[in-house]
Amino acid sequence: MKKNAVKLIVFVLAFILCFCGVTSVLDFKYLDSTFKVKMFYEQEDNTVDVLVLGSSHAYQSVNTAVLWKEYGIAAYDLCGAAQPIWNTYYYLEEALKTQTPKVIILDTYTLHYTDDYSEVSFAIKNTYGLKWSDTKTEAIRVSFDTEKYGMQYYFPILQYHSRYNDLNKSDFYPYQANEEMYQNHKGFYCYFQTTALEEPDLSEATYFNILTKKNDEYYRKILDLATSHNIPVIVTAFPFAAEIYQQAYFNTAKDIAENDYNFPFYNFLTDYKDAVGIDYATDFSDKQHLNYLGNTKITRFLGDILQNEYHVPDRRGDKKYASWEADAQVYYNQLENHEVTVYTSLEEYIPVFSNDRYTIIMTETIPGGKTLSQSALNSLRPFFSGIGISDEQAANGGAWIFENGELTYYNQCYYDNYQKTVKLSRFNDALIDIEIADTGDGKRKTKRITVDKEDKTTVNTGINIYIYDTFTQSTVDTVGLNFSNGEFVRKSK
Amino acid sequence: MQFNSIHFLLFFPIVLAVYFIIPKKIRYLWLLAASYYFYMSWNAKYAILIAFSTLVTYLCGILIHQIAKEEGKPWLRLKRFTLVLGITANLAILFLFKYLDFAVQNLNLLLGKIGVTLIDNHIDLLLPVGISFYTFQALGYVIDVYRNDTKPEYNFFRYALFVSFFPQLVAGPIERSDNLLEQLRNADKIKLWNYERIIKGFMVMMWGYFLKVVIADRAAVIANEVFDNYYAYDTSALVLGVVFFAVQIYCDFASYSTIAIGAAGIMGFELMDNFDTPYFSRSIKEFWRRWHISLSTWFRDYLYIPLGGNRKGKGRKYLNLMIVFLASGLWHGANWTYIIWGALHGIYQIIGELVRPLKDRFNEKLHVRTQAKSYKLLQMLLTFSLTCFAWLFFRADSLRAAVEYIVRIFTRPDPWSLTTGLFYNVGLDRTQMNILLIAVLVMLTVDLLKYKKNIRFENIADHQNFWVRGLILFALIFAVIVFGAYGDSFDAQQFIYFQF
Numbered sequence: 006m007k008k009n010a011v012k013l014i015v016f017v018l019a020f021i022l023c024f025c026g027v028t029s030v031l032d033f034k035y036l037d038s039t040f041k042v043k044m045f046y047e048q049e050d051n052t053v054d055v056l057v058l059g060s061s062h063a064y065q066s067v068n069t070a071v072l073w074k075e076y077g078i079a080a081y082d083l084c085g086a087a088q089p090i091w092n093t094y095y096y097l098e099e100a101l102k103t104q105t106p107k108v109i110i111l112d113t114y115t116l117h118y119t120d121d122y123s124e125v126s127f128a129i130k131n132t133y134g135l136k137w138s139d140t141k142t143e144a145i146r147v148s149f150d151t152e153k154y155g156m157q158y159y160f161p162i163l164q165y166h167s168r169y170n171d172l173n174k175s176d177f178y179p180y181q182a183n184e185e186m187y188q189n190h191k192g193f194y195c196y197f198q199t200t201a202l203e204e205p206d207l208s209e210a211t212y213f214n215i216l217t218k219k220n221d222e223y224y225r226k227i228l229d230l231a232t233s234h235n236i237p238v239i240v241t242a243f244p245f246a247a248e249i250y251q252q253a254y255f256n257t258a259k260d261i262a263e264n265d266y267n268f269p270f271y272n273f274l275t276d277y278k279d280a281v282g283i284d285y286a287t288d289f290s291d292k293q294h295l296n297y298l299g300n301t302k303i304t305r306f307l308g309d310i311l312q313n314e315y316h317v318p319d320r321r322g323d324k325k326y327a328s329w330e331a332d333a334q335v336y337y338n339q340l341e342n343h344e345v346t347v348y349t350s351l352e353e354y355i356p357v358f359s360n361d362r363y364t365i366i367m368t369e370t371i372p373g374g375k376t377l378s379q380s381a382l383n384s385l386r387p388f389f390s391g392i393g394i395s396d397e398q399a400a401n402g403g404a405w406i407f408e409n410g411e412l413t414y415y416n417q418c419y420y421d422n423y424q425k426t427v428k429l430s431r432f433n434d435a436l437i438d439i440e441i442a443d444t445g446d447g448k449r450k451t452k453r454i455t456v457d458k459e460d461k462t463t464v465n466t467g468i469n470i471y472i473y474d475t476f477t478q479s480t481v482d483t484v485g486l487n488f489s490n491g492e493f494v495r496k497s498k
Numbered sequence: 499m500q501f502n503s504i505h506f507l508l509f510f511p512i513v514l515a516v517y518f519i520i521p522k523k524i525r526y527l528w529l530l531a532a533s534y535y536f537y538m539s540w541n542a543k544y545a546i547l548i549a550f551s552t553l554v555t556y557l558c559g560i561l562i563h564q565i566a567k568e569e570g571k572p573w574l575r576l577k578r579f580t581l582v583l584g585i586t587a588n589l590a591i592l593f594l595f596k597y598l599d600f601a602v603q604n605l606n607l608l609l610g611k612i613g614v615t616l617i618d619n620h621i622d623l624l625l626p627v628g629i630s631f632y633t634f635q636a637l638g639y640v641i642d643v644y645r646n647d648t649k650p651e652y653n654f655f656r657y658a659l660f661v662s663f664f665p666q667l668v669a670g671p672i673e674r675s676d677n678l679l680e681q682l683r684n685a686d687k688i689k690l691w692n693y694e695r696i697i698k699g700f701m702v703m704m705w706g707y708f709l710k711v712v713i714a715d716r717a718a719v720i721a722n723e724v725f726d727n728y729y730a731y732d733t734s735a736l737v738l739g740v741v742f743f744a745v746q747i748y749c750d751f752a753s754y755s756t757i758a759i760g761a762a763g764i765m766g767f768e769l770m771d772n773f774d775t776p777y778f779s780r781s782i783k784e785f786w787r788r789w790h791i792s793l794s795t796w797f798r799d800y801l802y803i804p805l806g807g808n809r810k811g812k813g814r815k816y817l818n819l820m821i822v823f824l825a826s827g828l829w830h831g832a833n834w835t836y837i838i839w840g841a842l843h844g845i846y847q848i849i850g851e852l853v854r855p856l857k858d859r860f861n862e863k864l865h866v867r868t869q870a871k872s873y874k875l876l877q878m879l880l881t882f883s884l885t886c887f888a889w890l891f892f893r894a895d896s897l898r899a900a901v902e903y904i905v906r907i908f909t910r911p912d913p914w915s916l917t918t919g920l921f922y923n924v925g926l927d928r929t930q931m932n933i934l935l936i937a938v939l940v941m942l943t944v945d946l947l948k949y950k951k952n953i954r955f956e957n958i959a960d961h962q963n964f965w966v967r968g969l970i971l972f973a974l975i976f977a978v979i980v981f982g983a984y985g986d987s988f989d990a991q992q993f994i995y996f997q998f
Contacts, residue, residue: 009693016968020975027976156504163504163985170929
C-alpha cells in the first residue's frame with residue numbers, strides 16, 4: 006500500500022510537471038494581445054502611472070517610448086486586438102489589483118461594434134491572457150456565448166492544444182524568443198511602413214448613434230470604476246480611416262464621458278485633428294493604424310496634457326523605472342534601423358558600420374576577376390576609407406564582416422570555392438558562399454550571402470551589403486552597388 | 499453527457515469520490531442516482547422512458563418467477579403471455595421512437611403508387627440516446643428469467659441500476675443479467691481500494707479516449723469529406739474514404755466500450771468484452787464473433803437459437819441467418835442503408851457456407867497451404883474488403899448515394915493519385931494525416947498483441963518495471979490532450995453509436 010502510494014505520488018507529480026511544460030509551450034503567445042497582459046504582470050506593483058486601455062488603435066497610438074524619453078512618463082498599453090469594451094473593463098479591473106495609475110487613457114474605437122459577442126478568436130485573445138481569478142472567469146462568461154458554446158471556453162487548453170501544428174521558437178523560449186527586445190515590453194507596438202490615406206470627411210456626422218446595451222453598460226462601468234478609484238480618464242477616439250456612422254458612435258461616447266462623468270473626450274478624428282497635425286498622407290501604416298510618425302504626434306500631444314494638466318511625474322533616473330528606459334531603447338533602435346532603409350548612397354552608410362548593434366557582411370566582386378580600376382577606386386575611396394578599409398583591399402575585392410562596430414574578418418576570396426558562416430544571433434546564421442557559377446552573363450566567381458536559406462545578394466558584380474541588427478534579431482537592410490551600371494540597389498525585405 | 503465532454507470529466511471523478519467513501523450498503527443507490535443524472539443530462543424527459551422500461555421488465559420478471567412456481571398448462575400459458583407482453587411493450591416504445599416515421603414514410607411510398615397518403619408530415623420524435631441498448635438489455639433479462647437462467651431481481655432500485663448503469667448505458671456493451679446484475683448484487687462486497695485494478699481501469703479508459711479522440715475523430719474528417727463529396731472524388735480517395743470509415747467506426751465504437759469497461763473497472767465491476775480485434779478476422783462469420791460481441795451474442799441467444807438456429811436444416815438455417823442480420827441492420831437504424839448493410843452480412847455468410855466445399859476442393863487440387871501466413875493474410879484482406887464494402891452502405895446518406903459511390907470506385911481509376919500526394923489532401927493536412935497514420939499503427943500493434951498473444955492492453959506492462967506502465971500512461975494522456983481532435987479546430991464528434 007505504502008509503495009503504491011509513493012508510486013502514485015511520483016506519477017502525479019511527474020504528470021503535473023510535464024503538463025505544465027507542455028501547456029506552457031502550447032499556450033497562446035499573441036503579441037497583439039495575450040503577451041501584453043502577461044508582461045503587465047511582470048511590472049513592479051504601483052509603477053504604472055498612465056494606463057492605456059483599448060484596442061490596437063490604442064497600442065499603436067500611444068508610444069510608450071516617446072512618453073518615457075521626452076516626458077519621463079511611465080505608461081503601459083494594456084490593450085488587445087479588436088478589444089470589445091467589456092474586455093477592456095475586465096483588463097482595468099485586473100490592472101487595479103496591482104497598479105495605481107494616476108491617469109487612464111481609454112480608447113473607444115470598438116464602441117461602434119453592434120454584436121454582443123466578438124469573433125471567438127478575438128474573445129480568446131482578449132480573455133486568455135489574464136491570470137485565473139474571478140475577473141477572468143467573469144470575462145470569459147461575458148465574452149463567449151455560453152448558450153451556444155457551453156462551458157468549453159472556460160478550458161483554454163481545449164483551444165490551444167492543437168497548436169502543435171504551428172509551434173515556433175517563441176513557444177520554447179521566453180519573451181518571444183527575443184529577450185532583449187521583449188523582456189521590458191510595455192504593450193506598445195510600432196509600424197514603420199507608410200500607407201497614404203485619404204482624409205475621411207466626417208462633417209456630416211452630426212447625429213448620435215446609440216451604443217448597444219452591452220457596450221453602454223461596460224463603457225459606463227469603466228468610467229464608474231475609475232471614478233470610484235479617483236483616477237481621471239482621458240477618453241479618446243484615435244485617428245483611422247473612419248466612416249460617418251462610426252463617428253456618430255464617438256459622438257455618443259463623447260456625450261457620455263463629458264456630460265455624465267465630466268471626463269474630457271479627445272476626438273483625434275475631428276476636434277483635435279488639426280491641433281495634433283495628423284497628416285493622412287504620411288502618418289498611417291494601414292487604414293486602421295498610425296505609423297511611427299503619426300503615433301509620435303499623438304503621443305507628444307498627450308504627453309503635454311499628461312505633464313501639464315495631470316502632473317504625471319517624471320520618473321527618469323529612478324532605478325525602479327529602469328525597464329521603461331530599456332523598453333524605450335527598443336523603439337529608438339527600431340527607429341534607427343528604419344532610418345537606415347531610406348539611405349540612397351554608400352557614403353550615408355559609413356556611420357552604420359560603427360554601430361555596435363549591427364553585424365554587417367559586405368562583399369565586393371570585381372568584373373572579370375581583375376582589380377578595381379584607378380578611377381573606380383578613386384570614386385569609392387571616401388566610402389572605403391570611411392569604414393576603415395585600405396585601398397589595397399578595396400581594389401582586390403573580397404568579403405568583410407563587421408561585428409560590434411569593428412571589422413572582424415576579411416578574406417580576399419582568392420580561391421574559387423569557399424564558405425564562411427557568421428553567427429548573427431542565437432537562432433540565425435549567415436553564410437558567405439564563394440563559388441564559380443553561371444550568373445546569367447557567363448561563368449564567373451560569385452559571392453553569395455545567404456541568411457536562413459534566403460539569398461541576400463543584391464548585385465552580381467559590385468558591392469553587396471547585408472546589415473543585421475543583433476538587438477531586434479532582424480534584417481535591417483540589404484543593398485548593393487552595381488559596378489556594371491553604377492546603380493544603387495535595395496533588396497526589398 | 500458524452501464521455502469526451504467536460505461535463506463527464508467533472509462528473510466521473512465526483513461520482514467516484516462519493517462512491518469510494520459512502521457506506522457499502524448504499525453504493526448501488528448512489529450509482530443509480532448518478533446513472534439517472536448521466537442519462538438525464540441529454541434530456542430529462544428520457545428518464546421517463548427508461549424508468550417505464552425498467553418498471554415493465556421488473557414487474558414481468560417478478561410475475562414470471564411467481565407464475566413459474568405454479569403448475570399446470572394455464573399457468574404456463576400465462577407465463578408465456580407475460581413474457582410476450584413485456585417484450586411487446588418494450589419493442590413498441592422502441593418502434594414508436596425509432597421506426598414509426600420510417601415505417602410511415604415507406605408505407606406512404608407504397609400507397610403513393612395508388613394515390614393514397616397515410617400521414618403527410620414526418621413524425622419528428624427525437625430518438626432517445628441509447629434506447630436500443632437498454633431496451634435489449636432489459637429484454638434479455640426478462641427472457642433469462644423466463645428461461646430460468648437467472649434469478650429475478652426483487653430490489654427495484656438494484657434492477658433499475660442494472661438497466662441504467664451509466665458506463666454502458668448509451669452505447670454498450672449490452673450486459674447480461676448473469677454477469678452485471680450478479681455483480682451489482684454483490685456490490686457491497688467489492689474491495690474498493692485495489693491499486694492494481696484502479697490503475698488498470700484508468701489505463702483502459704485512457705486507451706479508449708485515445709481510440710476516440712486521436713483516431714476515430716480524425717479518421718472521421720476523411721470519411722466525412724469523402725462521403726459528403728463522393729461525386730468529386732475518384733477511386734483512390736473513395737477507397738481511402740471507406741477504409742478510414744472502417745477505422746473510424748471501429749475506433750469510435752470500441753472506444754466507447756473500452757471507456758465503459760475501464761470506468762466500470764475502476765469501480766470494481768467487470769463488463770464483458772465487446773470487441774476482439776475484429777479486423778483480423780479471416781471470415782465474416784469470425785468477424786461477427788469479434789465485432790460488437792454483446793449484440794451478436796444477444797441476437798444469437800435471444801433470436802437465432804429460438805428461431806431454430808442450425809438445427810432445422812440448411813434452408814432454415816440460412817433463413818434464420820438472414821432474419822438475424824436484417825434485424826441487426828434494423829437495430830442500427832431506421833434506414834434502408836442499414837438494412838442493406840445487415841442483409842449483406844447475412845448474404846456473405848450464406849455464400850461463404852455455400853462455396854466452402856468448392857473452395858476446399860480448389861485448395862486441395864492446387865495444394866494451397868491454408869495454414870501458411872500468406873493465405874491467412876489473404877483471408878484477412880478479403881474479409882476486411884467485404885466488411886468495408888458493407889460499411890459503405892452503412893455510412894452512405896442514402897442507398898442511391900451508396901450505389902453511385904460504388905459505381906465511381908469502379909469507373910474512375912486514378913492510379914496517379916498515389917504519387918501526387920492526394921492522400922494528404924483529403925480533409926486532413928500532412929501533419930494531421932501523419933498523426934493519424936502513426937496512431938492507427940499503435941492501435942494495430944495493440945490489437946495484434948491481443949490477437950496473437952492474448953495480451954490485453956492493460957496487461958501490456960505487467961512483466962515490466964513499474965515505470966514502463968507509467969510511461970505508457972504518460973504517452974497516452976499526453977497524446978489525448980495534445981493530439982486529440984477536439985476544440986475549435988475540430989468539431990466535437992459524437993460517438994457514432996449513440997444514434998442506434
